[in-house]
Amino acid sequence: MSPDSKIFETIIIGSGPAGYTAAIYAARAGLNPVLFTGSEPGGQLMITTDVENYPGYPDGIMGPQMMDDFRKQAERFGTDIRYEMIVDVDFTGDIKKIKTESGQELLSHTIIISTGASAKWLGIPSEQKLMNKGVSACAVCDGFFFKGQEVIVVGGGDTAAEEAIYLAKLCPTVHLLVRRDEMRASKIMQERVIKQENIIIHWNTSTEEILGEEEVTGARVINNITRETEIIDATGFFVAIGHKPNTSIFKGILHMDDLGYLITQPDSTKTNVEGVFASGDAQDRIYRQAVTAAGTGCMAALEAERLLAEKGII
Numbered sequence: 001m002s003p004d005s006k007i008f009e010t011i012i013i014g015s016g017p018a019g020y021t022a023a024i025y026a027a028r029a030g031l032n033p034v035l036f037t038g039s040e041p042g043g044q045l046m047i048t049t050d051v052e053n054y055p056g057y058p059d060g061i062m063g064p065q066m067m068d069d070f071r072k073q074a075e076r077f078g079t080d081i082r083y084e085m086i087v088d089v090d091f092t093g094d095i096k097k098i099k100t101e102s103g104q105e106l107l108s109h110t111i112i113i114s115t116g117a118s119a120k121w122l123g124i125p126s127e128q129k130l131m132n133k134g135v136s137a138c139a140v141c142d143g144f145f146f147k148g149q150e151v152i153v154v155g156g157g158d159t160a161a162e163e164a165i166y167l168a169k170l171c172p173t174v175h176l177l178v179r180r181d182e183m184r185a186s187k188i189m190q191e192r193v194i195k196q197e198n199i200i201i202h203w204n205t206s207t208e209e210i211l212g213e214e215e216v217t218g219a220r221v222i223n224n225i226t227r228e229t230e231i232i233d234a235t236g237f238f239v240a241i242g243h244k245p246n247t248s249i250f251k252g253i254l255h256m257d258d259l260g261y262l263i264t265q266p267d268s269t270k271t272n273v274e275g276v277f278a279s280g281d282a283q284d285r286i287y288r289q290a291v292t293a294a295g296t297g298c299m300a301a302l303e304a305e306r307l308l309a310e311k312g313i314i
Contacts, residue, residue, distance in 0.1 A: 007095060008034055009314060010304050011108040013086050014246070016043025017290040018280025019114035020070035021297030022304075026112070027077035029305045030314065034080045034108075036100065038246070041083060042067030043116045044281075045290060052144065054290050066290075091253055091273045109313050110275045110304040113254075113262065114297060115246040117281035117288070121239055122154065126210040134216025135237045139163035140289065142236075143170050151236035152219055154207060156180060160240035161189035167238065168196045175232050177205045177221060202232075210237050245282050254278070261285045269300040277303055 009031040012019050019035055026033040040046060045063035052060040061069075075081060082100075089111075090097040096111050119137035121127055127135055136142040139153070143166060151171050153164045156178040164176045176193065181203050183190050193199055204224040211218045211231065218233040245260045255263040255272045262278040264270055269277040277300040280293035308314045 006107070008032065008106065008108040009308055010034075010110040010112060010301075011096070011098060011106060012036070012112045012114060013089075013098070014038050014043070014114035014116055014280070014282070015041050015071070015081075016045065016067070016114060016116050016280060016293060017070065018116070018282075018293040018297035018300075019043075019112070020067070020074045021294040022112045022114060022279060022301040023074035023079040023081075023297075024070075024077060025298050025301035026304065027074060027079045029301065031301075031305060031308070032078065032080070033112075033301075034082060034106065035074065036086050036098075037081065037083050038115060039085050040116075042071070044119070050145065051141070051290065053141070086249065089249060089253065091276055094275070096275060109308060109311075110277070112269075112297075112300045112304060113247075113250070113271075113276065113278045113282055114280045114293075114300075115249075115282045116293075117243040117245040117261075119239065120242045120244055122207060122241070124207065124209065126212075127239070130210055130212055130216050130237070133214060134212060134235055135210060135239070137239050137243075138288070139166045139238050139240070142238075143167050146171060146236040148172065149235045150233060151175070151238060152177060152232060152234045153238045153240055155240035155242075156183040156185065157240075157242065158185045158189050159242055161185040161193050163238055163240045164199050165189075165192055165196060167236075168198050171236075172198060174199045175234060176201045177207060177219075178203055179206050179224060180204065243281070243285075243288065245285075247282050257285070259285060269296055269303055275304075275307060 010033045012035040015037040023035045085101040088099040147170045150173045152175045154177045167174045209220045222229045247260050262283040279296035279300040
């Protein structure tokens with residue numbers, strides 16, 4: 001199908017805090033943005049219950065409600081929100097081309113990417129069953145709810161080490177499950193974990209099942225060497241085996257690091273392709289918070305507006 005002859009000022013690929021914030025700023029600047037939500041409208045916050053660390057919500061808010069607020073605000077200023085996936089892109093010329101899953105092709109002067117990242121999970125049934133009932137992939141987001149309680153962290157990399165150390169400040173005991181006899185985390189992070197007296201490291205240990213009916217009560221784990229099983233009592237179960245940025249569609253087109261996070265210029269959301277900007281968790285492997293994602297969404301919209309003005313398009 002040939003592309004529509006209309007050339008948009010900006011198209012936003014992905015929703016969530018970054019995409020919706022970019023849309024709010026772009027719409028208020030008169031850029032008439034079109035936003036494609038992707039397969040998970042609202043992003044990871046759609047599977048988050050209580051959000052208590054985002055400014056402006058003194059009593060906290062449910063993740064899906066917060067994203068609905070963002071969406072309504074973007075629509076209020078005229079954002080054209082389309083509930084579709086983008087399956088192909090062509091960024092070779094000054095006019096960028098995208099293709100939707102329905103086969104429609106659209107043209108735009110600028111593109112803002114806010115496709116986010118997805119947490120990696122263990123893949124056991126109880127993990128999904130107890131999601132947001134004690135199972136989490138973000139200690140910074142949810143750790144406060146487990147203050148004074150015993151928790152489990154799964155993983156052996158820097159993310160797991162950071163989450164265990166963070167939770168150790170809130171919880172009397174943190175059980176860290178490492179599936180090998182060593183951690184992949186950097187040496188300094190390993191030393192911090194080992195020095196933390198209330199972190200118990202379970203080496204060569206994997207999770208067989210997360211226990212609980214309505215909420216997490218513990219986990220049945222197995223030693224990968226002896227094959228012995230044991231039950232660890234805990235009310236929180238944090239999966240910290242990494243995140244995967246949703247950027248595969250841009251492979252070979254945009255610069256990305258070894259994990260697939262899009263690389264942007266310092267103090268900017270500019271990618272290696274002029275007119276293409278990256279925001280949110282698709283380019284943030286460090287913070288991964290709603291508030292930082294929103295901030296980079298704002299930056300991307302402002303930079304797109306400036307580029308369009310410099311070129312005399314607006």
